[in-house]
Every structure is written in C-alpha cells, then in structure tokens.
Amino acid sequence: MTKLRRFLKRLTSWTTTRQDEQRLQAEIAEHVAFQIEDNVRAGMPAREARRQAMLKFGAVEAIKEDYRDRRTFPFADALLHDARYALRGLRRSPAFAAAVILTLALGIGATAAMFSAVDGVLLKPLPYSHPEQLVALWLTAPGMNIQDLNPSPSLYFVLRDQNRAFQDFGLYTGVSRNVTGLGEPEHVAGLDVTYGLLPTLGVRPMLGRSFTEADDAPGSPETLILTYGYWRRKFAGDPAAVGKTITVDGKLRQIIGVLPQRFRFGGSDLALLVPVQLDRAKTLLGNFSFYGVARLKPGVTVARADADVARLLPVMLKSFAPPPGLAAKTFEDARIAPNLRPLKQDIVGDLGNVLWVLMGGIGLVLLIACANVANLLIVRIEGRRHELAVRAALGAGRARIAAQMLWEGFILAAVSGGLGLVLADLAVRTLVTIAPNDLPRLDEIGVDGRVVLFTLAVSLFVTVLIGLIPILKYTGASFGIGLRESGRTTSESRQRHRARSGLATVQVALALVLLVSSGLMIRTFRSLTRVDPGFAAPSGIQTFRVDILETPVKDPVAVVRTEQAILEKISALPGVSSAGLSMSVPMDGNQWSDSVFARDRAYAPSEMPLHRYKFVAPGFFKTIGTPLIAGRDFTWTDIYNKLPVAIVSERLAREYWHDPGNAVGKQVRSSGKDDWREVIGVVGDTRDDGVDKPAPSSVYWPIVTYFGGIDPIVVNFATVSVRTPRAGSESFLDEIRRAVWSVDSNLPLADVHTLDYYERASMARVSFTLVMLALAGGMALLLGIIGLYGVIAYSVSQRVHEMGIRAALGAQPSDILKLIAGQGLRLTLTGVAIGLATAFALTRFLSSLLYGVEAADPLTFVAVSLILTFVALVAGCVPARRAAKVDPIVALRYE
C-alpha cells in the first residue's frame, strides 16, 4: 500500500521537477541559515560560522542527487541518460550511422510499401458495410466444362421471388456508354444494374435517390445515377445536375442521383449506372452473362446459401423456356450448380499468391539489411571492447551496458523507420502506377495508419534483432577478456569471428533465394516473349474502339457502310499500310464462346461444342499479321450479299478435320436453327486469353451475321486496327479522330491503345513480379556482397599481425591470398548450399506465376549459384590482395 502510494507520488512528481528542486533548494538554505545563526550565537565569526554550517550539512550535490533519485525513477533517468549517451556515440561516427540508417531505411521502406499493397488488397475489409455478409453470385456447369458460370436473368427472377438466404441481391453487367451533348462525344464505363445492387452493397446516393423497383421495370422512364467522379468532371459538382437529362447512347435519360465519393465498385473510371430493366415476359433460359452480388441474412453461411440456390435451380429450369435452337435437356446436362463465394475472395482472386511472394521477398531483403547492420554493430562494439571492459571494471552493470546497446539499435531503427516511411510513401505511389491493371482495389493502397503501425512494429523488431546480437555476444562473455585482449598483439579467436561469419553466410543464402526467384521470373518472361501470340509487331498497330449508333434506324447495312467508310478514310491517311475492323482484338478480354457444329460430325442432342466467337471485317487478319493458312479472307461483297461464310482458326480446323487444308469447303453452323455456312479460310491461332494461355479454337464470322432464329449480330461497337509506323503518335491520333468525325461527328473514340498494350497487360502480372523480385534480388545481392566484403576485410585488418608473422616465416603472397580468399569462399559456399536448399523449398510458391520453366529449374539454380559465388570471390579477393601485400617488417613493428 505504502509502496503504491510512493510509486504514484513519484509518478506525479516526475512531472513537477522544477517545483520540487526549488523546494529542496529553499529547505537547504533554511537549514544552513539556522545553523549559521546557532553558530554565530555560539560566538563564531560570521565567515567561520558559515563554513562550519556548510561542512556540517554535507555534500549538497550528493544529497540533491539522492533526493532526486528518491523523488522520481532513477531508472527512467538512467534510461534517458543512456539514450543521450547512445545518441552522442552515433553522432561521433556519422559515416557509420549514415550507412546503417540508409540500409535499414531501404529495407524498412520496401517492407512497409509492400505491406501497404498486401494490406490494401488482401487484408483490409471491403469498403462496404458488413462486408463479411457479401457474396459473389456464381454458378458452375461441370457438364459443359465451365468452372464459373455467370448468373442469368432467369436465375434473377427465381431468386428474387423465392430465395431464403439473402437479405438482398443484385445483378449487374459492365456496359460502355456513349454520352453526347456534354462537350465532345464521350465513351464512358457504365454498369447496368438491377435495383437491388446498391442496397445490397449498403450504398445510398449522396444526392438524389437510388433506383426503385419501378425504375427497373421494363418500359419505365429512362433514369441513371452518376458516380461522384463523373459528376465532378461533367457538372463541376453542381447539385442541380440531379433532375437534368443527358443523352446516353442516343436516348434521353434523367439523372436521379449521384453516388458518394467513397463508392468503389469495379474500376475507378466508372461513370454511370443505368437500371437494366430485365423483362420477365421475354426472359428465356440462357444469357448467363451477368454478375451478381448478394448480402447473406445474418447467420447464413455460404454453404447454406449455396444449398438455397441449389434448391431453386431446378425451379429455374422448369419456369423458363430454352432459347431457340437449344433443347431444355442441354441445360439439364450442363449440371448447373451454385458456386457462391465471399465477395472479397472473388475480387482478390489468385492475386494473394503474387503479393505474398513479393512480401516474402522484400522481407528477406529486410533480414539481409538487418544482418548487415548487426555486423556493423558487432564490428563497432569490437572496436569499443576496451572501452566496454573499462566501464565494466569501473562498475557499470551488464544490464546498463546492454541497455545502451539496445538504445543505439533503437535510435538507428527509429530514424530508419521514419525515413523508411517516407520512402514507402514514394514507393507506393510508384507501385500503384506500375502495378498490373487487373490489380483489384488498387485505389485502396496507400500509406495509412495501419501501415504506420506496421512500420513501427517492424522498427521495433529490427531494434531487437540488431541490438540483441551484439548484446548476446558481449555481455554474456566475461569482460575481463576484453581488457586482456584489447591489444592487437593476438589474432582474433575463432569464437569471436563466428557470429559475423554466420551472419554473412545467412546473407549469402537469402540473397541466393531471391536471385533464384528473379532468375525463374526472367526465364518465365523470356519464354513468354518467345511465344508467338498469333499477330505480328503489335507496337505498330494502332487500335481504338468506335461505337456506331443504331439509332434512330436499326439497320445493319447502314452500320457496315459507316464502318467501311471509316476504314477507307483511315487507309487513305499517310503512312497507313492497312486497316481492319473487328468486334474485339486479341487479348482485350472479350471472350464470347458459343457452339460451332460441323456438318460432317455427329452430335448428341444436348451437346454444346463451345468455341471462341469472333466477328471481323475484310483486311483484319492482314492488318494485325495473323497468317492465312488456307483459303481466303472475307470480302465486302460477302458481307453485303449476306453470304453464309466463316473462317476458322488452325486449332479448330485440326480438332474437326485433322488438317487445316481439309477445312476449306467444310460446313459449320451455330445452332440447330442456323443455316450451314461454308468455311472459306483457315487462319493462324491467336493467344486470345493471354500470352501464357493456349490459343482457343476459334471461329470468325463476318461483322454482320444473320444467324438463324435470332436477331442478326452486328458489330456496331467495333475495334479498328491500323497498321502504321506512326502508331501511338499524337498527331496520328488527331488525324484518325478527324477521319472518323468526317464520317459522323457524333462518334466517340474509346480504348485508344497500340495492340502491344493488350499483350503487355496480359503479361503485367509476370512483369510486375519480375520487376519487384529483381529489385529485391538486386538489393539482396548488393547488401549480401557488402556484408561478405565487410566481414573479410575486417578479419584481414585484425590479422595484419598474423599475416606479418606468416610472411616473415616464409609464406608467399599467393599463400596468404589463398588463405583469405579461401575463407571468403568457405563462407560463400556454405551460404550457397543453405540458400539452394531454402530456394528449393520456397520456389514452389512461385510456380503458379511461372511459364515455360520448372520451379526447380536446374539451369537457374546452377547459374545463379555460379554468379553469386563468382561475385563473392571477387569481393573476397580485394581484401585478400591487401593482406597478401602486407610487409612483415611494418606489420610486426606495429604496436
């Protein structure tokens, strides 16, 4: 009880220092004054009275000190004292401090930056209320070999009427929209949504209102909601925008709301939301092309929701008719089943793998940096051995000396952590710009409070790591040795050398792991660039999209005429060698697959032989450089005369007729209600799903195709490809815009890229991982080699005397060179051996990112080991040569 009271008193008095000092001062003055008075009364002369009084009182400063100790915590005072001492020590050796801080700041900064990416993408909850209740609506159809089947309108109606698992749910699909009448015609990203989507996400418009069931009913007045960004851009943030009407795809729509700034869904360039207005009366089975989000009722698990959807799928099959040309049995045989999953998992996908690999890689760099710094600290304390021994002899406790070492580590780590945070902020900004486009939640990455906390934790971890090694080494052993050994007359003992050598070995091992990983990524990248994507010299192909409006008259031929006119205008531009038009270009993500039946093959009644569908105009293949293997290309005459023709890819031709040459003249169709169409040509395969994926078997139809039983397919949202050396230049783009607008001034251009943009995007993950791992590997190599060099150089400087004796006894310079270089080589080889084993165990985490190379690729492992050993040998030879040049006379006279 009294102890506690004293503690509290001390705690408070810690803050009232000055006042207490004054009080003590006053009491001492009083005391001495009383004493002097008494002494004078006893007959002493004034001066003597004062002297005697002071003598009797005792040493004022010692008493003050004692008083202070009792008043506060001597522990805290000592702590501050140690901190000041450590700070002074560091200030005395600025080069050492700078080297350590720079090394650590780079390590901590890189780790913090990577953490902010991992945190923003993987760890932070999604920015919706109760995000754990949100699931992505997916189906699966093993009978059709479809892993993820999108939800359909038929499913929507059944779920809306009968589901028991969801509080609410909504479907949506990305639709790009033309906005005209607000300055230049513009092509923007939009979403078609059912009215349940926003409430499901828990999002309310910042201005105006959300969609109601009435807005979403077919035939209702056309409405739309703007995103915050688009509203700021187009209406300068004017609240009066709500209620106005704008022209979207040629139709007037009323703005009924503006979403809040923090709303995030899909890409950051989303501009507007439009009610999809699904019509139950016209809904058939099929059209599995939507996306869905649902909010689970409290307590409902994903498995229970799956069960609920499974219950309703047969209801769906019974309630809706199959689309023309397809049998109901086709859908039964597809064995459609629910495949719900948490929304976060759906958004993040398999990206976790990449990020954790990179986080691990950067973590290794931090460890290497710490090892380097620990080594520097050990060497520094080695130099202070004499001082430490003297201090210990004078009565400094081990704890006190250890505390000082920890302080030194802490100050270094704290300053580095602060600097690292600044570096991390810079790095994150760079990271966000170089990160792959498909990186989800990119805009949620940033240095925030969580990253600062993480950095703090890392800095503390670093403190302990770099502070502990010298402490373990120098406070455990007897200090007496320090005094005896501090002369340089003895060579350093093996034991003293072991810690530093161990650290250097670990560094080499870790660097090897990172270098092997980057080596594997380099091999992957090389394999990918060697792949023939199915088109040639994509950087010389300018692509852009243009949307030919079908309003007011819906006339396929008119669309084609406009498109042909645009192509002719563009072909006439200077420097253009050819121009083509298609529904999509390779790797742009358009992956429409549907049935292709061949006349000379037999099919089960419900079979759906799925192949990639493409729609192209004449000249497309020539423009992008896809070779024509057999037959001929489409002609404009084929298109205007509605000839039933098709072109197939080499792979499809081989699958169906074994040889591309056999395919020409064969007949195919899209469904049982379709006319037979003649295969007039075979073209080379294109890697449509990405460089690292096999080329899908594809069929190419003319840009207008009158499939039997459905509305004609018209490519009115078309991608134009232009082969020209001027691709990508601003002046050329201006000419293209003028050419397009000379045909129709209301046509907006969108997605203006050269074709290699899509190729790069498909390799973005690999190149991102490669760049990051190569950076980490480079840092690791540099730090590791510096560490190794430091250890050997230091050891040489400690063994000058020994080398002198060896030389005096007849050792040749080459013997000494071998001795020292051998020491370095031993360290390196041990490190390489450990590193190889570690890399072998760890690289399998990379395997999902690799292409054309095994995770345990022997070439990479051997090459990296050789390179690392060679570099390490060179680093070891520099100090070894210095040792070999030691003059025995000088070395022995020293000291």
Added chain:
Amino acid sequence: MGERKDKKDVLQGTLALMVLKTLEVLGPMHGYRIARRIEQISGELLAVNQGTLYPVLLKLEQEGSIASEWGVSEHNRRARFYRLTRQGRKQLHAEKHEWDETAAIIARFFAVKAEDLK
C-alpha cells in the same frame, strides 16, 4: 558499491525511525530542528552530513507517514514544518514493536555466555 549502498540503507532506515519518533514526541517541527534533536540524542549519527536527512524526509512524505507545509519558525523565518500523520503513527508503532523484538533477540544472544551452552 553494493556494500556502501547497504550501509546507507541501514542508516536511512534508522534515521526514518528517529524522525518519526521525534515528531511523535515533540510535535510538528522544521528540518533543522529535527536534525538538531537527532544530533542531541544520537550524537554521532548527524554530526556531519545533516543534509542526508532531507532525502529521508521526502521518502517518509511519499509513503504518507509525514506531511509538510510551509510555516514561520520561532525566529520569524520561513521554514517547512513536518508533522506525523495517522499512517505515520501506525508505522512508528509497528516498527517500534519490530525493533524491540529484534533488539530483544540480539540482546539474548549477547547475554549468552560460553559456559551456558555447555
């Protein structure tokens, strides 16, 4: 270093007890008076280093055994007056009891003569 510290602790422990007893017997007084009183009775102990009294006073005050406030001395000087608290009185009695016991035990030991143990 350790030895010195022990001695100091014993000295301060003794001093603390003396301060408490002095304040119990003579009532509130200022530091110099307490020092003089202890000097008069113990002689030796505070002949030099009277200043060591002040850290002890502080410790006792922190423990709540004594309290202090500024006042005016008999010679019209400003001085800090210390007085015993209820808690201090309790502590004094507890420690006196302990001291008596210890002293009695020690006394018995010294009283024993060699032949008594045979």
